[in-house]
Amino acid sequence: MFVLVSTIRGWGNTDLFSRAIQHVLRPYFEGDEFYNRKWDLYHYETSVRDFFLLPIDQAQEFLKDLSEQTGITKGLLDPPNKLAFFISPEAAQEEPKLIGSVSSKEEFNKLVAAHSWSDEVIADRKKKEKVKKARKKKEKQSLAMMGYNSSVRTARQHLGLGMKACAMKEAAGEGVSEDRPRPVLVAIDVEAWEQDHNQITEIGIATLDTALIPSAAELPALSLADMDMANIDYDNPAPKTRASVINELIKCRHLRIHENRSLRNGIYVSDAADKFDFGESEWVSLGDVPAILGESLRFFDENGNKRNVIIVGHDVKQDLAYLRITGYDVWNIKDLEVMDTTAMYKAVNDVHESRGLGRVLTDMGVIFWNLHNAGNDAAYTLQAFVCLADRGLPPYSHQPASPVAVPAEDEIPPATLPEPKEGEYPDYEDLVESGCISYIDPAKNQLGPRPKSGKKGGRARANRDGFEPPQEPKRTVTAQQIAEVEDGWGTSKPVEDDVW
Incomplete structure (x- = not known):
């Protein structure tokens, strides 16, 4: 079993520890003391990116020594599965490759620089993977x-x-x-x-x-x-x-x-x-x-x-x-x-x-x-x-399917929602039912945007990864627009039951 170098180095800043304990642990994880011990460094590649790994038993030994030095046990002596790195069965390599042993920050940086992918390689592999996924999606749809x-x-x-x-x-x-x-x-x-x-x-x-x-x-x-x-x-x-x-x-x-x-x-x-x-x-x-x-x-x-x-x-x-x-x-x-x-x-x-x-x-x-x-x-x-x-x-x-040419990444148009056909009107109650709009205040005669997802941890994970999820544009509907939707087809056509 292995652990990501970035995971073990960031372990002292996880929410398992209070801010005071994080302040105590930070020098051990982020300073030179982390490198001043023997580490076996492994390199692992997938179809789109590469990783640098450490044996999990060495990581556990490091945490154990750190616990003895600081007297902190909670969060440092947890089971290995909280640290373990999952190896995808579809990866290009079956096992991570040992690239050397290091005992200083200089040796670590030298090995990482020698085996890291360049930005051009990463972009090229991501492009090929995107085309591959598009082809698989097309085959699945067929x-x-x-x-x-x-x-x-x-x-x-x-x-x-x-x-x-x-x-x-x-x-x-x-x-x-x-x-x-x-x-x-x-x-x-x-x-x-x-x-x-x-x-x-x-x-x-x-x-x-x-x-x-x-x-x-x-x-x-x-x-x-x-x-x-x-x-x-x-x-x-x-x-x-x-x-x-x-x-x-x-x-x-x-x-x-x-x-x-x-x-x-x-x-x-x-x-x-x-x-x-x-x-x-x-x-x-x-x-x-x-x-x-x-x-x-x-x-x-x-x-x-x-x-x-x-x-x-x-x-x-x-x-x-x-x-x-x-x-x-x-x-x-x-x-x-x-x-x-x-x-x-x-x-x-x-x-x-x-x-x-x-x-x-x-x-x-x-x-x-x-x-x-x-x-x-x-x-x-x-x-x-x-x-x-x-x-x-x-x-x-009924015609035989011809081979489908999957466009390259830069030729794939961005996904867009289909525009409603002329004469089609969504039912106001179904708009509310589907969650597209929600009633805020009857006195204001307006509707608010779709509520945020109730899934736990989505925004917290996004913030920890350093990016903010895109926000949906706010939409309001006046009482007059509601009446137009409800009366849209009059009596000559049925009211649509679903939303596009």
């Missing part, structure tokens, strides 16, 4: 996109829309077998109390029986891939598409937990518990929820055989985790398949960034109301699933 594309193909197979997964290149139902399995799609959304996520307040369950979907010949010829989604006319009735016909078959339930009926959101998340738009809400006991969920996920055919069930969700991991709080674990279902509309959205739009449910619905031309109601969210999630499948993959996703 592999991930293959999985996203596969989810769209699977969805189209289940709905009988065509196996090429590119609606603009195929006839409806092309390549789909009539003898294919016809599973039941179930979308589940869970709402929890914003002040305690262990308190479940609502559960939404939407189902779509694919056996009831008409054949491709009976569905409308128009698909979402044939429409200009950027210029949808919301003032006139929408034309019938394959997706709109299939979405009419969705059935939805909204369960509200009786024991938590007094727990209402509204501070960080909009309170839409009373605004279920697809039927009547049902009050149920928390103890009955596992049985209700089990019944909602159990289907049989005319011969009494159990049918396959596919769980559909938008960022579904979170909802499945919430279900465990109710006492029901969906992973106990045999041959369970889970599909996520966030992955499908990435494939359909050829992007790697996730989007909120409201953004997905808007891009698919679905008019929606009262999100954050579990029943509505479940219904809209299943509608988004059908629309994304009907839209299909972009035509160029």
Whole structure:
């Protein structure tokens, strides 16, 4: 085991010691006395920088001698793991290289000067490492996109829309077998109390029986891939598409937990518990929820055989985790398949960034109301699933991928946030919910900047390293701007549910 020279030399200034003790220890660590003993000096290289190390047993012996001289024990006789230097398994060298033994400051400086990297070498290695990381990131994204594309193909197979997964290149139902399995799609959304996520307040369950979907010949010829989604006319009735016909078959339930009926959101998340738009809400006991969920996920055919069930969700991991709080674990279902509309959205739009449910619905031309109601969210999630499948993959996703040229460091443009498209307005409540803005003082009619991160030690570590993290520009929003955001689309368009 080894320790960094800089670590052991700065050990006397750590916050383990009071200022008075630091004053006592400083000459032993920073003065010549530190070098007036035998040290075995090692040199260690990674892909981007080099280090000078000392054996940790020699460092421990130095601290022990120092403790005997000063009578200070706390902080000097700690376990070695507080000093140890971690050697990355991806480093260029497997072990540090011994470059010599020193017993004076002059010998130490001479060895360091002979083996230290120049600034040009460090800059060149960092540039190569940056290019290497960019290439790895691109490869990782390409592999991930293959999985996203596969989810769209699977969805189209289940709905009988065509196996090429590119609606603009195929006839409806092309390549789909009539003898294919016809599973039941179930979308589940869970709402929890914003002040305690262990308190479940609502559960939404939407189902779509694919056996009831008409054949491709009976569905409308128009698909979402044939429409200009950027210029949808919301003032006139929408034309019938394959997706709109299939979405009419969705059935939805909204369960509200009786024991938590007094727990209402509204501070960080909009309170839409009373605004279920697809039927009547049902009050149920928390103890009955596992049985209700089990019944909602159990289907049989005319011969009494159990049918396959596919769980559909938008960022579904979170909802499945919430279900465990109710006492029901969906992973106990045999041959369970889970599909996520966030992955499908990435494939359909050829992007790697996730989007909120409201953004997905808007891009698919679905008019929606009262999100954050579990029943509505479940219904809209299943509608988004059908629309994304009907839209299909972009035509160029079927072309063989050409080698990607990764630019050099000086050619890589700085990362920028995407500008919102014209006509898109974030919902004020979702801005607050996401943490982008926070309400300061109603009397001042303004909103403050995003709160600082709650992670411990971030600023302290930055200050100790000698740099200050960049500060976000302050942003304020007046009451008039809030009203414009809330009324932005009027009644002709749905209000966006997420923030860019």
